[in-house]
Amino acid sequence: MTELLRILRLARNDFSYFFRTKWLMAILLSLHLSDMLVVALVYKNLMRFDYFQFFVPAVVIMGLFVAALDTGRRIWLAFREGVIQYYLSLPISVHGIVTAYLLAGGLAAIVYSTSLLLIALVVLPAQAVWNTLILLPFLFILAMGLAGISAALAALASTHGEYFFAYQQIVQILLLTLSTVFYPMEYVQNYLPQFLVGVVSANPLSLAADAMRQYAFAGNAIQPLLLFNILVTSIPFTLIGATAYLTALHAIQTKGKL
Amino acid sequence: MLNVIRLVWFDLKQELRPPVWIVMEWFTFTIQLFIYGALISQLVNAPEVGNYQQFYAVGFIVMMTFEVGSHTGRHFVEHAHEGLLPYFLSLPISRARLFLAITLQGGAELTLMIGVPLAITLAMIGNLTVISIAAAVATLFCLGFGVAGLMLGLSFIAFKSSDMYTAIVTGLSTIMVRFSTVLYPLIFLPPNYRTVAIMSPLTYGSDLVRLFLGFDPSILLNPTYAVAVLVALAVSTLGLGMLLLQRLVEGVKSG
Numbered sequence: 001m002t003e004l005l006r007i008l009r010l011a012r013n014d015f016s017y018f019f020r021t022k023w024l025m026a027i028l029l030s031l032h033l034s035d036m037l038v039v040a041l042v043y044k045n046l047m048r049f050d051y052f053q054f055f056v057p058a059v060v061i062m063g064l065f066v067a068a069l070d071t072g073r074r075i076w077l078a079f080r081e082g083v084i085q086y087y088l089s090l091p092i093s094v095h096g097i098v099t100a101y102l103l104a105g106g107l108a109a110i111v112y113s114t115s116l117l118l119i120a121l122v123v124l125p126a127q128a129v130w131n132t133l134i135l136l137p138f139l140f141i142l143a144m145g146l147a148g149i150s151a152a153l154a155a156l157a158s159t160h161g162e163y164f165f166a167y168q169q170i171v172q173i174l175l176l177t178l179s180t181v182f183y184p185m186e187y188v189q190n191y192l193p194q195f196l197v198g199v200v201s202a203n204p205l206s207l208a209a210d211a212m213r214q215y216a217f218a219g220n221a222i223q224p225l226l227l228f229n230i231l232v233t234s235i236p237f238t239l240i241g242a243t244a245y246l247t248a249l250h251a252i253q254t255k256g257k258l
Numbered sequence: 259m260l261n262v263i264r265l266v267w268f269d270l271k272q273e274l275r276p277p278v279w280i281v282m283e284w285f286t287f288t289i290q291l292f293i294y295g296a297l298i299s300q301l302v303n304a305p306e307v308g309n310y311q312q313f314y315a316v317g318f319i320v321m322m323t324f325e326v327g328s329h330t331g332r333h334f335v336e337h338a339h340e341g342l343l344p345y346f347l348s349l350p351i352s353r354a355r356l357f358l359a360i361t362l363q364g365g366a367e368l369t370l371m372i373g374v375p376l377a378i379t380l381a382m383i384g385n386l387t388v389i390s391i392a393a394a395v396a397t398l399f400c401l402g403f404g405v406a407g408l409m410l411g412l413s414f415i416a417f418k419s420s421d422m423y424t425a426i427v428t429g430l431s432t433i434m435v436r437f438s439t440v441l442y443p444l445i446f447l448p449p450n451y452r453t454v455a456i457m458s459p460l461t462y463g464s465d466l467v468r469l470f471l472g473f474d475p476s477i478l479l480n481p482t483y484a485v486a487v488l489v490a491l492a493v494s495t496l497g498l499g500m501l502l503l504q505r506l507v508e509g510v511k512s513g
Contacts, residue, residue, distance in 0.1 A: 023424035030429040034436035038451065045446045046310075048303040162278045173286055177293045187300050192293070 006092040010100035011107065014074060018108040024070065032063045032116055036123065056124045057212040058181040061139075061205055064113035065175070068143040069168060071105030072150025075245065076157060076164045084252060094249040098151075098242050105147025110140050117216075127219025134222060135211055138230045142204050145234030148241020155248035179205040204233040261351050265359035269333075270366055280370050283322060287375040291315050306477050307443060315379040316471060317440040319372055319398065320464040326371050327402040328431055330364030331409020331499075335423060338413070357500045360410075361403065368402045383471055394470040400488045401463035407495025408459075410502060440464045443477040462487040 019025065040055040078084040087097050117132065126132070149171060157164030178200050180188065188200050200206055207230045214220045273279060291311070295318070299310035307313055337343040346356055376395070380386060409427060435441075437451060438460035447455055455461050462484040469478050 022421050023428055026425035026429040027432065030432040034432055038436040039441065042442045042447055042451070045448075046304045046307070046442060047301045049301075051301070162276075166278045166282050169282055169286065173289050177289055182294060183297045183301060187297055191297055191300065 003093065003096055006090070007096045007100045007103070010087070010090075010092065010097065011104040014071075014101060014104035015108050015111075017074060018067070018070060018104070019111075028063065028066060028112065031066075032059055033119065035059045035062070036116070036120065053124060053217070054184070054213065055182070056120050057217050058209040060113050060117045060120055060212055061209045062176070062181060063116040064109045064139060064143055064208070065146055065205060066172070067112040068105050068109035068146035069150045069172060070108070071101060071147035072152075072154040072164065072168060074105075075101060075151050075154035079154065079158065079248075079252075084249070088249065088253060094246060094253065097249060098245045101151060101245065102144050102147050102238060102242060105150070106140050106144035109143035109146065110136065113139065113143075124217060126217045128216060131215040131219070131222055132212075135215060135227075138211070138227050139208060141238070142208055142230055142234040145204060145237035145241075148238040151241035152244035155244040158248075175203060175205055179203040179209065181205055181209050202233060204230060204237075207233060261349075262355050262359045262362065265346070265349075265351070265356070266363045266366060269359075269363045273367065273370075277370075283371045284374045287318060287322070287378070290318055291375075291378070304446065306445065306474065308474060312379075312383050313443075313468070313473065314441070315375075315382060316468050316473075317464055319376055319379055320401070320440050320460060320467060321435055322372050322375060323368060323398045323402045323463070324405050324431070324435065324460060326368045327364065327405030328409045328427065330360065330367065330402075330406035331411075331413060332424075332427060333363075334360060334410055335413045353504050354500070357503050360503075361406070361496070364402065364406045365399065368399065372398065380471075386471065390470045390472065394467045397463060397466045397470065397488065400492050401459065404459055404488060404491035404495055407492065407497075407499045410499030411495050413502065434458050434460055438464065439479075444479065445477055459487065459491050 036056050036059045040052045040059070043055065044050060044052040078087065088094070092100075114136075121129065150168065153167040153171065154164055157167055176182070178196060180200060180203075185201065185206075189197050192200065207226060211226055211230065214226075215222050291314070295311045295314040298314065302310040304310075334343070337346065347353075349356075351359075376398075380391060412427060413423065437454040438458040439447075439455060440460050444452060444455060444461065444465075462479060465478040466481055466484040466488065469475055469481050469484075475481075
């Protein structure tokens with residue numbers, strides 16, 4: 001069996017674990033469907049503009065983000081339960097294990113967010129559905145970047161569950177609130193200090209939410225620069241996550257523990 | 259009573275060493291209020307609501323109360339799962355006192371979690387009397403105990419399958435928050451959603467707290483109904499939880 005095949009097998013195992021976790025599916029689906037079909041709809045009656053049209057595409061990106069972040073929980077569980085020792089005993093390199101986890105995280109996030117996208121397309125007519133297909137590979141890279149962040153957090157927290165979930169919550173809150181997922185950029189510019197406006201505009205979630213709104217739902221022509229920016233802001237996270245996870249695996253290999 | 263306090267401390271000290279979750283709750287509240295709440299309030303164009311940031315702050319406190327209440331219920335199930343419950347049941351302490359310890363532990367946790375966020379919210383709203391603050395706090399505790407009792411009542415599912423219990427409880431929690439007046443006044447909900455929202459205890463809790471904190475009563479539910487629903491919820495679900503505990507025998511554990 002080639003290394004690639006082993007990586008794909010391990011990735012498939014982790015990918016299926018994500019969808020088999022019933023409580024997680026219940027949380028994610030109830031959260032995102034209620035955001036889309038309740039919160040967005042009610043806020044539409046309260047807001048100055050059509051918030052439903054603004055927020056529904058962003059919920060798809062939120063789904064991608066949260067599903068990708070779950071990769072960290074699975075890595076942390078593997079550390080805590082000792083599954084990682086089993087993985088290290090398999091005829092697969094540590095680089096292969098890291099690649100498999102990031103691939104599975106990215107793929108699970110893209111499959112989950114695609115299911116949300118299909119629901120979004122039912123409730124909010126899209127002007128250019130084909131643009132979505134062009135966006136998907138970029139969203140996959142973004143999901144791998146987000147999975148990388150969570151992998152880095154899992155490696156940092158080691159087996160201390162409370163710290164891992166606290167780090168994850170901090171990252172989740174900061175990345176979501178400091179983005180244009182919930183509010184348009186002009187309001188952010190009017191309220192936040194300049195350096196935070198810079199953070200919001202460089203946030204990959206802002207870029208992905210804007211791309212989803214403009215290209216898939218509003219039907220504007222795709223601007224390669226925005227897609228390039230998604231790559232530029234996502235790839236470093238993937239590399240940082242991969243390096244952190246790799247370092248943790250090497251530590252386990254040499255010392256037997258983290 | 260000393261045994262009850264000892265049991266409360268036995269559980270609470272795990273939350274305090276280190277107090278990661280308490281600090282996290284305060285951090286989340288601060289970010290949510292001063293970034294999300296502030297920005298969303300600029301988008302809101304509804305004179306009936308007044309200052310949406312204040313409206314959202316109260317809603318967030320109610321959500322935190324709900325979370326702590328449901329955590330108390332879930333904690334009971336975790337104890338069963340980890341084998342602590344059989345140990346508690348084997349202690350020379352009556353079931354009623356054990357139940358009192360669980361309830362007091364939930365109350366102490368609620369005080370720690372919402373203390374700082376509530377102080378910030380009260381300072382932000384300003385111009386409040388001691389009575390209105392005391393009434394708002396009493397409402398939050400009543401809601402917290404009611405939710406904790408509800409989750410304890412649902413814990414019988416966990417004795418069949420803890421995975422199923424977590425799925426039901428977490429799914430139900432999200433829906434109860436969204437279909438309620440925690441984030442928006444009832445008048446802005448579409449009519450079919452309004453029917454569901456009226457069944458959520460959070461609707462009554464958040465509207466009653468807002469009434470005590472001086473929000474416009476015309477966008478809130480009738481306070482008499484709200485008081486009746488919250489008291490009925492707390493009494494009935496806590497009664498159910500107590501009954502459940504009385505019937506539990508040593509050796510029970512969730513699957």
